[in-house]
Amino acid sequence: xSSKNNPTRTRILKSARTLxxxxxxxxxxxxxxxxxAKISRQALYLHFPxxxxxxxxxxxxxxxxxxxxxxxxxxxxxxxxxxxxxxWVETWGNYIPTIYGVSKALxxxxxxxxEAMAAWNDRMQAVRHGCAAAxxxxxxxxxxxxWLTEEEATDFLWTLLSVRNWEQLRFECxxxxxxxxxxxxxxxxxSLVRGR
Amino acid sequence: xSSKNNPTRTRILKSARTLxxxxxxxxxxxxxxxxxAKISRQALYLHFPxxxxxxxxxxxxxxxxxxxxxxxxxxxxxxxxxxxxxxWVETWGNYIPTIYGVSKALxxxxxxxxEAMAAWNDRMQAVRHGCAAAxxxxxxxxxxxxWLTEEEATDFLWTLLSVRNWEQLRFECxxxxxxxxxxxxxxxxxSLVRGR
DNA sequence: TCGCTACTTTACACAGTGTAAAGTTGACAC
DNA sequence: GTGTCAACTTTACACTGTGTAAAGTAGCGA
Numbered sequence: 001x002s003s004k005n006n007p008t009r010t011r012i013l014k015s016a017r018t019l020x021x022x023x024x025x026x027x028x029x030x031x032x033x034x035x036x037a038k039i040s041r042q043a044l045y046l047h048f049p050x051x052x053x054x055x056x057x058x059x060x061x062x063x064x065x066x067x068x069x070x071x072x073x074x075x076x077x078x079x080x081x082x083x084x085x086x087x088w089v090e091t092w093g094n095y096i097p098t099i100y101g102v103s104k105a106l107x108x109x110x111x112x113x114x115e116a117m118a119a120w121n122d123r124m125q126a127v128r129h130g131c132a133a134a135x136x137x138x139x140x141x142x143x144x145x146x147w148l149t150e151e152e153a154t155d156f157l158w159t160l161l162s163v164r165n166w167e168q169l170r171f172e173c174x175x176x177x178x179x180x181x182x183x184x185x186x187x188x189x190x191s192l193v194r195g196r
Numbered sequence: 197x198s199s200k201n202n203p204t205r206t207r208i209l210k211s212a213r214t215l216x217x218x219x220x221x222x223x224x225x226x227x228x229x230x231x232x233a234k235i236s237r238q239a240l241y242l243h244f245p246x247x248x249x250x251x252x253x254x255x256x257x258x259x260x261x262x263x264x265x266x267x268x269x270x271x272x273x274x275x276x277x278x279x280x281x282x283x284w285v286e287t288w289g290n291y292i293p294t295i296y297g298v299s300k301a302l303x304x305x306x307x308x309x310x311e312a313m314a315a316w317n318d319r320m321q322a323v324r325h326g327c328a329a330a331x332x333x334x335x336x337x338x339x340x341x342x343w344l345t346e347e348e349a350t351d352f353l354w355t356l357l358s359v360r361n362w363e364q365l366r367f368e369c370x371x372x373x374x375x376x377x378x379x380x381x382x383x384x385x386x387s388l389v390r391g392r
Numbered sequence: 393t394c395g396c397t398a399c400t401t402t403a404c405a406c407a408g409t410g411t412a413a414a415g416t417t418g419a420c421a422c
Numbered sequence: 423g424t425g426t427c428a429a430c431t432t433t434a435c436a437c438t439g440t441g442t443a444a445a446g447t448a449g450c451g452a
Contacts, residue, residue, distance in 0.1 A: 008398080008399090027308065027439090029438095029439065029440090030439080030440070030441090031439085039398095039399075039400090040399075040400055040401075041440095042399090042400070042401080042402095042441095043398080043399055043400075045440095045441070046398075046399075049441090050440080050441075051439095051440070051441090104307075108304070108307055111300075111304055112223065147382065148379070152371075152375075152379065155365060155369040155371065156365075156379065156383070158364075158369075159361050159364050159369070162360065162361070162364065164358065164360045164361075165355050165358070165360075168354075168355050168358065169351060169352075169355055173351040173354075173355070175348075175351065179348075183344070183348070183352065186343065187352070187383075187387050190386050190387055191383050191386055191387065204429080204430090223408090225407090225408065225409085226408080226409070226410090227408080235429095235430075235431090236430075236431050236432075237409095238410095238411095238430090238431070238432080238433095239429080239430060239431075241409095241411085242429075242430075245410090246409085247408095247409070247410090394451105394452090395450105395451095395452095396449105396450090396451090396452105397448105397449090397450090398447105398448090398449090399446105399447085399448085399449105400445105400447075400448100401444100401445085401446075401447095402443100402444090402445085402446100403442100403443085403445105404442080404443080405440105405441085405442075405443100406439105406440085406441085406442105407438100407439095407440095408437105408438095408439105409436105409437085409438090410435105410436085410437085411434100411435080411436075411437100412433100412434085412435080412436100413432100413433090413434090414431105414432085414433085414434105415430105415431080415432075415433100416429105416430080416431070416432095417428105417430080417431095418427105418428095418429095418430100419426105419427090419428095420425105420426090420427090421424100421425085421426085421427105422423105422424090422425090
């Protein structure tokens, strides 16, 4: 099943992505994805050993499709720590909507499924690294507030930027995506940057 | 089954509470609760029609056991908006640990179960009211920042104080309960109170 | 024609929730 | 003592969704 560039595999991933993105959060089942990809449910298991691995593969597929690495590169090029923080908040904040569907499915699984848990943690650690880098740049500039340690500041930024928070503000509170980024940026600056 | 003050019913609720509190998040099944309450799994359904309703009843049981209303009363008595905000953050922030177990179970169900969803939303709206009251008091004092509307400020405070955020800071980031309350309080003040 | 690959089809194990119904036990009523 | 009622127990089964297993098929290249 020569993993990469397999047309059926790609079709499965596209179907999974579409279904997961289309908000139908509650239940995207293996059979739904199979139907969308126009193969039998069993054939799915020829390509992906479990639902968890299919979700993980879908996440990676999304990352590649959106060239997230390139976007992150940009935020790393910012001159000051302050610019780097805002660039990071914007980049990640605007990426959340694209991964939200898959993330939600993965989040729902992580309480029962070890594999899903590991995959989710892995993804979230990547986000944490982004936060840590921004905070470190702030610290280097001597712009980090003094009532939080560098690690605490990272913890807080990471929490502030969580998918759950985005979900709540965006859907429960009906904020627009623009307002979300704007407000979260402002709060991050106020909480983490000295003398604001 | 004469609902209130039924000894078996109470034993069930106590067992549910204990199991849910003891961190074993992943799966507290009906059969686990039955075993702990020393009755058959079927007898559980004589007292509660569904898992969701049992969880909801457990939440209410916890609220009564901790006399949450009395605690909220206290935060309502604060003189200034500022004091009211800190009182609210402390009250709710310190109540989260006690309801965390049940909340987690309810959160996990809300994606698939309508009843659980309704119950969860109901609970969260109550929390939101607490946030709204604190923000309103701030506004009355003319102490609310001007870059957020009253509603936006409520939305943000509500999101900041979410159980998920507490969970992440407390367990993923290993913050102590004291540090959590302290930091969240500081951030709330910085973000919502004018001229800080 | 062989044999391989990528499937389909059918069947079934398993977990957990919830339904259904028949049987047991103890208390209280008369 | 017998009847009856409530609060159970026990057994059995339907349903959903995941994952395993195995036999069958269609197309394609050597």
